[in-house]
Amino acid sequence: MTTTTTEPATGAGDPATGVPETRKRRGGGGLGSYLLIRFLLIFPTIFILVTTVFFLMRSTGDPITAALGGRLPADQLAERIHEAGYDRPLLSQYWDYLGGILHGDFGTTISDRRPVTEVLKTYGAATLELSVYALIVAFLVGIPLGMVAAYFRDRAPDAVLRVFAILCYATPVFFAGLLLKLIFAVWLDWLPVAGRSSTGAEIQLQTVAHPTNIAIIDALQTGDGEVISDVLQHAVLPAVALGLLTAGVFLRLVRTNVIGTLGTGYVEAARSRGVSESRLLRKHAYRPALIPIITVIGLQIALLLVGAVLTETTFEWKGLGFQLAEYLQARDFVAVQGIVALLAVIVAVTNFIVDVIAALIDPRVRY
Amino acid sequence: MATAVTPESTGRRRTWRRLPIVNQLRQSVGLQRGMLVAGLVLMGVFLLTAVFAPLLAPYEYGQLRDAAGPFGAQAHPSGNHLLGTTVGGYDVLSRVIWGTRTALYVIVVAVLLSIVIGVLLGLVSGYFGGWLDRVLVVIADAIYAFPTLLLAIIVAIVISGGQSSMWGGVFAAAISITVVFIPQYFRVVRAETVRIKNEAFVESARVIGASNRRIMTRHVLRNATRTLPLILTLNASEAILTLAGLGFLGFGIEPSKAAEWGFDLNRSLSDVTSGIWWTSIFPGAAIVLTVLGLTLVGESLNDLADPRLRTRRKAADTPQGMAEVAVVPGGTLTAGPGGLAGLETGGDRL
Numbered sequence: 001m002t003t004t005t006t007e008p009a010t011g012a013g014d015p016a017t018g019v020p021e022t023r024k025r026r027g028g029g030g031l032g033s034y035l036l037i038r039f040l041l042i043f044p045t046i047f048i049l050v051t052t053v054f055f056l057m058r059s060t061g062d063p064i065t066a067a068l069g070g071r072l073p074a075d076q077l078a079e080r081i082h083e084a085g086y087d088r089p090l091l092s093q094y095w096d097y098l099g100g101i102l103h104g105d106f107g108t109t110i111s112d113r114r115p116v117t118e119v120l121k122t123y124g125a126a127t128l129e130l131s132v133y134a135l136i137v138a139f140l141v142g143i144p145l146g147m148v149a150a151y152f153r154d155r156a157p158d159a160v161l162r163v164f165a166i167l168c169y170a171t172p173v174f175f176a177g178l179l180l181k182l183i184f185a186v187w188l189d190w191l192p193v194a195g196r197s198s199t200g201a202e203i204q205l206q207t208v209a210h211p212t213n214i215a216i217i218d219a220l221q222t223g224d225g226e227v228i229s230d231v232l233q234h235a236v237l238p239a240v241a242l243g244l245l246t247a248g249v250f251l252r253l254v255r256t257n258v259i260g261t262l263g264t265g266y267v268e269a270a271r272s273r274g275v276s277e278s279r280l281l282r283k284h285a286y287r288p289a290l291i292p293i294i295t296v297i298g299l300q301i302a303l304l305l306v307g308a309v310l311t312e313t314t315f316e317w318k319g320l321g322f323q324l325a326e327y328l329q330a331r332d333f334v335a336v337q338g339i340v341a342l343l344a345v346i347v348a349v350t351n352f353i354v355d356v357i358a359a360l361i362d363p364r365v366r367y
Numbered sequence: 368m369a370t371a372v373t374p375e376s377t378g379r380r381r382t383w384r385r386l387p388i389v390n391q392l393r394q395s396v397g398l399q400r401g402m403l404v405a406g407l408v409l410m411g412v413f414l415l416t417a418v419f420a421p422l423l424a425p426y427e428y429g430q431l432r433d434a435a436g437p438f439g440a441q442a443h444p445s446g447n448h449l450l451g452t453t454v455g456g457y458d459v460l461s462r463v464i465w466g467t468r469t470a471l472y473v474i475v476v477a478v479l480l481s482i483v484i485g486v487l488l489g490l491v492s493g494y495f496g497g498w499l500d501r502v503l504v505v506i507a508d509a510i511y512a513f514p515t516l517l518l519a520i521i522v523a524i525v526i527s528g529g530q531s532s533m534w535g536g537v538f539a540a541a542i543s544i545t546v547v548f549i550p551q552y553f554r555v556v557r558a559e560t561v562r563i564k565n566e567a568f569v570e571s572a573r574v575i576g577a578s579n580r581r582i583m584t585r586h587v588l589r590n591a592t593r594t595l596p597l598i599l600t601l602n603a604s605e606a607i608l609t610l611a612g613l614g615f616l617g618f619g620i621e622p623s624k625a626a627e628w629g630f631d632l633n634r635s636l637s638d639v640t641s642g643i644w645w646t647s648i649f650p651g652a653a654i655v656l657t658v659l660g661l662t663l664v665g666e667s668l669n670d671l672a673d674p675r676l677r678t679r680r681k682a683a684d685t686p687q688g689m690a691e692v693a694v695v696p697g698g699t700l701t702a703g704p705g706g707l708a709g710l711e712t713g714g715d716r717l
Contacts (some may be wrong), residue, residue, distance in 0.1 A: 009476040170658035175651035306516040
């Protein structure tokens with residue numbers, strides 16, 4: 001995570017695109033061939049992660065013993081293991097597992113016997129909602145503050161902002177959440193402690209004609225102002241806790257890049273034409289400095305997902321991360337494996353999309 | 368630091384001044400020096416606390432009662448328990464202090480393991496290239512893009528089955544962090560190796576007839592590892608965060624086996640709702656301060672290594688040391704006479 005933020009400065013490798021040097025040369029500069037190679041690269045990534053996760057998890061023994069061992073008599077346990085096919089050779093299980101994933105089947109949880117994809121459908125929306133809020137917070141906080149820091153380079157505001165950025169990174173997201181909760185929910189009593197909506201609002205949300213499970217959209221469908229504000233109030237603290245984590249990264253990135261672009265020839269030329277410093281910052285140095293952010297967002301997706309697991313647990317935000325923590329407590333490793341594999345696919349695909357956007361915006365990425 | 372230094376100045380300069388941190392400390396000015404010093408102080412406090420934990424802590428990490436009877440749960444901070452007691456009846460201050468030890472063990476094991484494996488793989492992969500290189504790069508990229516904590520969870524399940532003794536827990540956390548870090552060291556060292564192996568001095572060594580092994584250890588490794596202090600500090604801080612995250616999700620070390628901040632925070636989750644602040648704020652603050660110290664040092668090293676970000680001294684008091692800059696990947700290592708001179712002295716100290 002941290003090394004990626006230093007990446008634009010150090011220029012070591014190309015983390016987001018992850019294309020080996022040999023491929024760069026073969027790319028030949030065309031956008032089409034770049035996109036094709038980048039697309040094909042998704043598959044080995046997913047394959048490696050899924051394979052690693054599968055064999056790691058299986059090396060501990062079969063998941064049914066892990067989840068139910070000691071709670072069921074030995075013969076029933078053996079029966080369920082046989083039923084689920086965990087007594088077959090590992091490699092044939094592996095082939096079945098890969099085949100299942102190709103068809104979108106990530107396995108069935110042991111504790112509540114639901115397909116993992118259904119778990120995603122139920123809880124994925126909540127995580128998506130939280131991540132979007134967090135990204136909004138990160139943008140609103142990180143980018144302007146990063147520009148301010150660059151403008152006041154090496155002076156007091158810069159020092160304060162840089163320490164703030166480091167604090168954002170140094171504070172574990174769950175501790176930030178606990179602090180926010182303590183201050184704003186318990187001591188000041190301004191905002192709700194946990195959950196996605198209060199009981200009254202939740203009942204109303206369930207009556208919606210087309211439930212999306214994205215609380216704010218459902219709330220808008222009810223058209224009830226109180227429900228909308230209730231839902232938004234519940235989102236504030238988790239969004240800030242998770243958003244600040246990413247805001248620190250954006251702040252540092254914008255600062256570094258704006259300082260970099262402020263020193264380039266065309267900014268120098270504009271300055272010599274008499275353009276004011278603040279205008280230089282706003283109009284000239286700012287935009288090119290944003291390009292690396294697009295690439296970094298791709299890497300932030302991974303960070304956000306991890307952060308979401310911890311934030312959701314802190315705030316009982318019933319999303320994928322909260323559910324993952326529940327399955328971990330229940331030792332339901334099929335569910336854990338399924339969710340992790342699913343997240344691997346999501347991360348790989350988002351990284352691809354981000355790379356495509358980066359390539360469309362910045363021709364230099366295409367090689 | 369093997370960089371452009373004229374032979375005379377190399378002779379005059381004492382070795383300790385060229386050690387990674389000392390060198391940067393001399394190079395820094397103003398605000399940057401302040402950040403570096405603050406970071407070093409925090410790191411120092413952390414290390415001392417970890418080393419002298421038995422002397423500093425009023426009680427054992429797993430102690431529930433003393434001569435006067437049980438501590439009681441969720442007791443307010445008082446004379447007997449300066450920071451109060453937890454929901455499980457442990458003394459908060461003692462657990463915060465003992466927690467530094469656990470964190471230190473994890474950092475040391477994780478960083479050592481990942482450096483050794485990552486550097487070795489990166490060096491071999493970058494130097495020899497070929498299909499092995501390509502496979503390793505794709506694997507490293509795949510793991511690198513993946514959320515660290517999720518991978519760490521999986522590895523922790525495999526290693527300890529989720530619950531563990533002190534060393535079991537330390538190793539579970541350390542190894543799961545290692546798996547995530549290896550790709551980072553691998554990438555940096557490999558990129559540097561690929562660049563350095565085409566430099567003139569490596570070719571000269573080859574012409575003289577040096578073996579691959581000698582070139583790799585004497586010539587390439589020395590130059591490819593210059594950025595490691597930076598990555599090391601940043602990874603150490605990430606190791607603490609990952610350990611805390613694992614602990615928070617219930618994959619920590621049992622409270623009777625060792626103190627671990629993340630686990631204590633997990634237990635304090637319900638306290639917060641009822642307004643009990645001392646069980647969460649102190650372990651949390653310990654994490655923040657430790658990570659802050661490490662990150663401040665890492666950030667400062669990064670800035671000092673990047674000419675764009677380094678605060679410049681005024682021209683008048685520019686010392687000769689200014690020429691000696693730790694170059695990060697992408698920077699230039701001149702293969703001229705100066706570069707070679709630096710390389711030769713560096714080789715002797717390996």
